[in-house]
Amino acid sequence: MKKIMILILCSLIMLYSIPKSYAQTNIIYAESDYDRLHAVIQHVENVLKYGHEYNEETKLLPDAINTLTGEPAKWTFPNRAQVPYANLANQQNFFRTLVALSNVTGDTKYKDEAVDILSEFMENYQSPNGLFEWGGHRAINLDTLDVQSFEGPNGPHELKNMMPYYELMLEVNEEATLKFMRQLWTAHFYFETTDMNRHGSYSTAYDVNVFGQTIPDDVIQMDQQGNPIIPADSPGLLPFVNSATDLAYAAFTLSDYTFDPIPADWAKYLMRQYNLASNPITGMTVYQFKSTQVTKTPAECAVPSYTNSGCGDRVARQFRDFGPIARESNVAWKNTQAVYVDNILMLLEAADKYGVEHFVDWARDYIEGYLEYAYIRIDGRNKIIPMFIDGTVTYGYIVPEVGYFGPSKMRLDYVDMPTTYLLPILRTILQTKEDEDRIKLWGYFRDIVYTFGLGDIGELGGASPNLDLDTSIDDPFALMAMVELYDYTKNESYLNVARTIGNNIVNEKFHRGFFVQDEIMLYSRLDQPDTLALLTLDAVIRDIPLSNMPFYLADSGYIHGYLLSDDGVVEDRNYSQNIIYTKTIYD
């Protein structure tokens, strides 16, 4: 009895004598923390208010809102017809924001909004073959509530790194989501020939047994020197990695949800082709693993400005000075966001959630190779050297003639490394098991973080950083990186820098009741990542596990099609990002 008494007393003494900060996470939720959350709530409430106000017959929201008038963003066709559009593939970060906001406020009304919108969409806008009416070339016309094509009367299905919020979609309408994930493969992947196309047809019949075939041999074979042979026989079907990323993500989610491993096997097969096509020396990977065959006439292809893929490999045409390495697959200065950011984030997600552990090694090979050869710091800025994936530098090259990659006389120069690279690099490090495999990437990460103005994260592991707590960076990716580093190290320095970045984001980007790219920018996009990043910060301050929060995967939504150019008098073919979301309040 006495022994028990002594034990109890000793325990009580320890409890009283140990400082609270060691006993539990004790982050104070400050007024400035609430100010950031308040801005996010105002933004969301305004998006819902003005978005729903335009057409009260639907719950669908526009992709972006004019922050002066509250009107939806509109696509202007060459005949001046203006179409307000709801493209739910481009609203995935907003749905994640709504769920995240419910998580941190404890009020389900925001998630309920997301559920209502998705319910209406999935019930009314799923093609009979299973594809949703969304993506790069289709949306819903908010005036008529009809399907609007932007690429001919029957625009194809196209997803490029949009990585839908499947967890919520499955919760809202399981049958429709499963049907979509299966049909995504039927419409985009040609099982007979192993061709993959970024464009999928809405006429392709639904195939419930889509993954029923035996997985074939690899498309990519090696030559005698051990270099990958990139086939040039694709009949106009270009297997862009940004579309493959979406196919793979759907298949992994499908396998995880149905406990059927076959879709995941196909996803591994597809992603392996990109891995095999990677450069064996540098480790840099490819944007596509096939080129197209020539199907157009010599007369058509004699005109350099005719960039149809039916004239064969477009890089081989425009950059022929560089010899055999000049292939579309091997370019490492365009579409790098798709290859080294979105693609890697999906690989890491698959590794983390679905146990595809070798994807972490692939991710590390790709990004280490890219940083080793293409990363450079110039004038205190993170830059990328333009090159082919074998390391052949194209910096300074003056393009002799117009083509798919730009006008003639264009000089290839260093380009700024975007902050989006922070997340794939950090997540690769955090998911790499052995310290010895982390050292190289950590070194690059340390330099890049420092050069972005965030201070020094210190030696491997980041336990003793010397961060710039007054950083001026106002970037959601830097914010998410600091939050994830805090979550990993529990060192409050990261949290304090994250708070500074969060405050900067609100100060610099929250205007007229909306988050915008910059004070003068006209439109607030629903897919912007700032609000989700701010809610991620709010969650960790509240000690909500990050695993309970919607996860950032991509910010790649767009519409591509025919439109009236900015001058208002000529027809153009362009992206919403280039034409609509570049407009300022002075335009």
Next chain:
Amino acid sequence: MKKYSLLLLILLMIGLIGCKKSEPTEIILEDYACKDTPLAPGCYIPSDDLNFISPIPDEYEISETFETDRLGQMPRNWLLYRNEEYATDGVKALVVEADDNRYVELYSDGKKAPMYPQSAPTPTFIFTTKFNLDQDRKGVAYARLMLPEDQKANEISLGVSTGAVNTIAIVINSTLAIQVKTGGPFFYHSGTGDGGEIFTTGYTIEKGVWYSFKYEWDASINQVSVSMEVDDEFIILHQGSFHVSNRVNALSDGMILVPNVFKITMPQNRDGYAYIDDIIVTRKE
């Protein structure tokens, strides 16, 4: 011994508890009051309504006589299309003067064209100015044209357009015959482009002579027309309905979209000069 240990522990406990209670200057850090009630009325303040700015632009007419534009320069209210592929002087539109009258000399080398739409006969020379009669949905435009006799004359079209889509234009081809074109080109539905309709008029022009044209449109009665001035009177070259389809000059429900651009074009693969003057767009009574 055990009793002493127990006593010591009890004293230590009392001491610790007592010490903590007696700290007079402790700063108590608490969560902000709205942490757990972020949406409560005392916490969340909805933003003010947006100051409404009308999305309907003001209407305006144009009167381009070029008399106040500077000689040797491009007229200030006009846009001449060029891209990176165009030669420095591949296209030109410069104000010139003769007999106290200023007008515009147009030149095109016919070598390059806009990149889009592809596989389409896009013109090299695209010279435009804008107006807005969107609320009236009707209007009148006037234009004067002369093809030179002492320089190489080019083929040319001039008329009113709805964005990039032709509404009604006259087209002077290499034989100097006057044609009228309604609708097109519009390649939004790529591969099935609606090229518009061409009407022959039976008239030809002479080089070195100025000709005046008059264009009228009225969406409320679905009528367009173009006339040419002959002996101080405008004679009708073509009169008919808008070229309306789901793709040209209309919304998908068939509603006519009205012109807002005066456009002059000269084709690819042909070079030469033309002259214009007195481009006027005004309301239709």
